[in-house]
Amino acid sequence: MCAALFDSKAGIMTRGNARELAVHLIYGREFTGDTPDQVISTRLDEEYYKNLALENEVYTERPTNRQIHYLQQVVSGVAENLDMLNETIGKYAIGWDVKRISRLARAIMQLAIYEILFVDDVPDGVAVSEAVRLAKKYDSDAGSFVNGILGSFVRSKNNPAPAEEAEEAVTAEEPAAAEEAVTAEEPEAAEEPAEEAETVVSEPAAEEV
Numbered sequence: 001m002c003a004a005l006f007d008s009k010a011g012i013m014t015r016g017n018a019r020e021l022a023v024h025l026i027y028g029r030e031f032t033g034d035t036p037d038q039v040i041s042t043r044l045d046e047e048y049y050k051n052l053a054l055e056n057e058v059y060t061e062r063p064t065n066r067q068i069h070y071l072q073q074v075v076s077g078v079a080e081n082l083d084m085l086n087e088t089i090g091k092y093a094i095g096w097d098v099k100r101i102s103r104l105a106r107a108i109m110q111l112a113i114y115e116i117l118f119v120d121d122v123p124d125g126v127a128v129s130e131a132v133r134l135a136k137k138y139d140s141d142a143g144s145f146v147n148g149i150l151g152s153f154v155r156s157k158n159n160p161a162p163a164e165e166a167e168e169a170v171t172a173e174e175p176a177a178a179e180e181a182v183t184a185e186e187p188e189a190a191e192e193p194a195e196e197a198e199t200v201v202s203e204p205a206a207e208e209v
Helices: 014-033 036-043 046-052 063-081 082-092 103-118 124-138 143-158 164-172 176-181
Strands: none
Touching: 014 036, 014 063, 014 103, 014 124, 036 063, 046 176, 063 082, 063 103, 082 103, 082 143, 103 124, 103 143, 124 143
């Protein structure tokens, strides 16, 4: 529906830039409260999109029909699962109040966790590495923060602890998850992330554009 909105001279959007656009849309909903369809339609308006290209190189490219479908899927999916996604972030952001994490860092992690759980053609390693890339692009110190939380989430997802071990992890003074998750002192947004955690996948699988 939106393909005709773009100048035919614009470049075809890469999957990485489509993901960044998705983060912008998820982030924007934090302020407007628009429905996913509304926020996508507004952002992809021809004139508005052209003006955005003057501020961010992402908007010099246009999404393909397939990428527009991806945007609709992930923006709607994040909106529908927002509470669960925030609870997941909070579970692995040891010592952080989710509400005090910057909106942009939250949007990046919400998208990554949603992709890991619900988007079959995005490998876990790609979702994590792309989230770290975007976090670093907008805040050079935020990459390790995002990597720590998503890394702990992926390890837990792929290697779930038995019920007995899970109970011990909750009651122990120094739970295992805290060793590699973020444990910053009284953080303020994502401005002072913890020390860089171990990268989950050093060479993520290739992702189809």
